[in-house]
Amino acid sequence: MAALTWLLIPVAAAAAAAIWARWAARRRSTGDGASLAGYERFRQAMQASSAVAAGAGGAPVAALDKDTSSDGEEDSPRGPVVGPVP
Template identity: 65%
Template sequence: MAALAWLLIPLVAVLVATVWGSWAARTRATGDGSSLADYERFREAMQKSHSG
């Protein structure tokens, strides 16, 4: 039984590493589209208030 445990430990470690690796490499949505548009509107508003 001890030999089986020693064989299962690396197997479990490989499975955990595989799950962690796939989770870490996932594609993430940045959500920058709306914040960049907000920033552009802010810049335009600031330029209008200082230009005239």
């Protein structure tokens, strides 16, 4: 009888895990297709504008951010930029 009790705990845990996994994997519909379509249009517009900016001068946009001064100082009134620029 005692062995059956010890076996009952892992079996109950496995059953609970299976029920939770089925619940977590259920298909949910959010109904926000219009906002997702708007986001997709925005993302495509941003990609198109970055491609145009990169191809306009013949140089990629990242190449325009390089420091070309000989003394290594930046022309910003706030000093050098640290980290990624938003």
